Amino acid sequence: MSNLLLISKDILIKDYLSPYGNVDYFTPNISELASMGTIFKRHYTAAPSTAMAFTSMFTGKYPYETDRKKYTEVDEYQGITLFDRLYDQGYEVKVLWDQRYVYLAQRYSKCYGKHTQFYNVEWLTKDIPPHVPGKYDDLSYRNEYTEKLLIEIRKFLDRVVGNRDNVFLWIHLPHVLAGRNTYGSDIDIFDIIVGYCREYFNDNNIFITADHGHMNGTHGKYGYGFDLYEQAINIPLITPKINSSDEILFPTSNIQLEEIVIDRKVTELPYVISETAYYEQPHRKLAIIQGKYKYVYEKQMDRRYIFDLSWDPYENVNFAYPEIYDVDRKQYFAISQRIHYKNWDVILSKLEELDSIRNKIWKNPTWYVDQYEKVKYVVKRMAVKLLKK
Numbered sequence: 001m002s003n004l005l006l007i008s009k010d011i012l013i014k015d016y017l018s019p020y021g022n023v024d025y026f027t028p029n030i031s032e033l034a035s036m037g038t039i040f041k042r043h044y045t046a047a048p049s050t051a052m053a054f055t056s057m058f059t060g061k062y063p064y065e066t067d068r069k070k071y072t073e074v075d076e077y078q079g080i081t082l083f084d085r086l087y088d089q090g091y092e093v094k095v096l097w098d099q100r101y102v103y104l105a106q107r108y109s110k111c112y113g114k115h116t117q118f119y120n121v122e123w124l125t126k127d128i129p130p131h132v133p134g135k136y137d138d139l140s141y142r143n144e145y146t147e148k149l150l151i152e153i154r155k156f157l158d159r160v161v162g163n164r165d166n167v168f169l170w171i172h173l174p175h176v177l178a179g180r181n182t183y184g185s186d187i188d189i190f191d192i193i194v195g196y197c198r199e200y201f202n203d204n205n206i207f208i209t210a211d212h213g214h215m216n217g218t219h220g221k222y223g224y225g226f227d228l229y230e231q232a233i234n235i236p237l238i239t240p241k242i243n244s245s246d247e248i249l250f251p252t253s254n255i256q257l258e259e260i261v262i263d264r265k266v267t268e269l270p271y272v273i274s275e276t277a278y279y280e281q282p283h284r285k286l287a288i289i290q291g292k293y294k295y296v297y298e299k300q301m302d303r304r305y306i307f308d309l310s311w312d313p314y315e316n317v318n319f320a321y322p323e324i325y326d327v328d329r330k331q332y333f334a335i336s337q338r339i340h341y342k343n344w345d346v347i348l349s350k351l352e353e354l355d356s357i358r359n360k361i362w363k364n365p366t367w368y369v370d371q372y373e374k375v376k377y378v379v380k381r382m383a384v385k386l387l388k389k
Contacts, residue, residue, distance in 0.1 A: 001090060001166050005201040006261065009173040009190055010050060011224060012210035014236045016184050025187040029195040033203055033238055040237035042251045044272050044289060045212045048232040049225040050101075051108035052278075053211040057254045058082045058111045062273050064361055069280040070373070073107045082258045083113030083168070089262075091168040093117070094160060098124040098174045119160065123152045125174040139181055146179030146189060153193055161200040171197070172211070183214060203240070207261060209254070210235040218314070226276055228287040228296050229315055233274045242266055251289045271357065280365040282374045288354050293347070295354035297362075306351045311341070319347050 014020040018027045019034035020041075046056030051071070052063050058081045059066070068074055083093045093113060099120040106112075126145050161167050173190065180186035197206065215221035218231045235254070242248065243265055253272040260266050270290070277284035288295045294315070296305040304320040317339055323332040336344065364370065 004168045006170045011214040013213035027191040038242040043237040048212040051105045054109045077111040086168045097172040142179040149178040208238040279363045
């Protein structure tokens with residue numbers, strides 16, 4: 001037995017990492033691990049928000065497969081988790097994360113096993129200045145906070161891992177590490193932390209991933225949690241050698257984490273799923289990814305999308321409707337007049353197939369609950385707007 005490390009970072013999109021093609025960041029440790037192991041090119045989170053993503057990572061279930069109805073504080077998960085399985089194999093199971101996750105993500109997930117020891121620390125991050133409309137935040141770095149973080153992470157690893165050989169440690173790092181100020185501004189620090197971890201964990205036992213990504217300007221959006229575009233749900237996963245492959249090119253899901261970590265293999269699924277909310281929530285969206293095709297259903301708008309990701313990686317062209325609205329000419333045109341695409345019959349057949357899959361797994365609340373949740377959602381959104389004025 002030897003120590004196992006799962007290290008993840010909040011809102012980590014693939015574009016931030018050198019093994020996925022980034023040329024702006026120097027990540028020698030992550031890049032070296034990737035060169036020796038396996039890079040997952042199409043790894044999807046089951047949900048683009050933290051607590052839902054954690055639940056799927058550690059239970060092996062998609063959100064729709066749980067008994068959870070909406071995003072609220074939940075009871076302890078009663079099934080077997082990844083932490084339980086590793087504990088049964090003789091590992092001490094431990095979690096290091098920012099203390100805010102105790103009342104943010106943990107309340108809404110509670111899927112960390114019966115024997116897990118938590119280290120809820122305050123030095124991983126510092127408050128980022130609030131966003132003021134029309135003004136820039138302070139963009140200067142606070143190196144003293146970063147230096148403290150690096151000192152503390154070394155002390156933590158020495159104290160908690162040290163010379164042991166039976167530790168499973170999950171480190172989850174926040175959106176922005178202490179001393180930095182912007183999503184993606186701390187990738188060099190992330191890499192340094194990975195380097196420190198390599199002193200305590202064999203390279204063949206280190207797994208690097210994210211809970212979800214963020215929109216990063218895609219389609220004019222910059223957050224996460226409400227969208228199923230690739231930037232938000234197609235997340236990095238770098239592992240020791242899996243399936244004897246340098247790369248895994250078929251779609252995989254974070255519900256397969258147990259198979260990947262424990263069995264050191266991954267199975268190609270018929271399709272993978274990602275969803276933004278539980279079934280009673282009115283703003284729920286569901287994505288089904290099968291091969292190069294991606295299907296999305298929006299509950300609130302009762303609208304379908306289907307994209308050919310190999311032909312249209314930026315998800316600009318929705319083939320689900322025969323007509324498109326020209327916002328300049330104020331009228332509809334046949335999409336086939338405006339888009340030269342060679343596989344119309346194939347993609348329309350795929351639309352029907354994925355529609356059928358969605359109908360099999362989709363669950364609706366009762367009429368009363370549905371109306372109540374819709375009204376509550378609208379009132380909440382209006383209240384947020386009023387408070388911002």
